[in-house]
Amino acid sequence: MAEQTGDPELLLPLTLAAFHILLALIGGERHGYGIMQETAHSSAGKLNLGPGTLYRSIRRLESDGLIEESDERPAPDLDDERRHYYRLTPFGLRVARAEAERLAALVRIAQSKQLLPQSGEIALEGGMS
């Protein structure tokens, strides 16, 4: 529905797992385990997706048209051909961007309320502890 209308806002807010999967696929095609590793790495180990959560999210993202299966393999010689690779669709990229903007707007509100330091303050103060 959202894909047909082309409005990314209809799918927001994304779940944490879904947003992390989209972020993991921005760098290129990945298989399920690759997405899981990238997610754990980018969240500094705070988000460890189990296989169930991963594939339920993937199914949802596929049905919403945000990701799709890919026939291209980054390293075909080294890889198991039974693996399923996924990639971001153009619509998925727009939704990820819209979600990032939504989160950034929230951060700006938190900063204006002095819940968070203003941009650049972290670097000036040597980081928040």
Added chain:
Amino acid sequence: MTPPSPAKGAPKRVIAFSDRLYGFFLHAYPAAFRRVYGLRMTRVFRDSCRDTWQNCGLAGLGKLWLHTLFDLVVDACLERWHNLKEVGRAMAGYSENQTFPLRLWIALIATSLAFVVSLVASLNLYMIEDSSQFTQAAYSASPLLRFSYDCIYLTALAGGVAVCAIAGYALIRNEKLVTVGLTVLMLLVALGGFGGLIVRHFTTFLGLFGAFLVLTISSFLIGRVVTTRAAQRLVRRSAATLGACVSAVYLLLVNVVALVVHTLTLNPVSHDLYMQGQIGSTHLNFTLIAMCVAFLTLLICLVSLVRAFRLPVRQV
């Protein structure tokens, strides 16, 4: 993004066991989800196991298992809930779109009424004959007379189950529930109809119960065949009701054949009991009335079923 290097020896066995166990636990998910994602999930879990074993050993694997089990339980519940909601939505749409054609209603009411009349007539005949010591003597002498006599009774009892099947399929949406209910009813009818024989004549009970089972199961199977064929044109519930109508007609047909055989065997013109005046016109009258009613009901059932078969095409 190379896959993890394969483990060797004991770790390999542990990982293979974990792999199989996880594959088994995946049955917690709905079958449709498992068919598409089951293998992919197992592969991801296997890769996780290999990496965890290499980096953290057995303790790490235990931790991974705990995390995965928690993920599996929560996720399988969510997936099943999602499925239930989908099915609920589909059912709501189905019941909104489902029409129970008027002609089918007429067909099943006519069939049920006709069969109930025939059933009462058959039971009435059976009870009258059963109370006469002369007819009992005649039945002992003629196996065919005995057989047709029992057949009238058993088809009448099985017909009662068939009438309930028609009503059940017409009124209750859950087909499985109707089937279970009918099975229980069938056993109750058998025990109520001739259960007393268990104490007095166990062999006779077994014979009657066997014949009763053959009648009910064969009528059920005939109904099933009709349901399957009718489901191509009608919605499932209408098709099941139609199948039950045909089951009732089949039983009525057997009932009529048994009545004819019975009347011919106990021929009022030449049979000794009639000749000796030991059984009189009452038996003949009741037999003829029961036969007429049965023929009439058969005719009504056939006409109503033919009308039901000429229903409009599937409307879902």
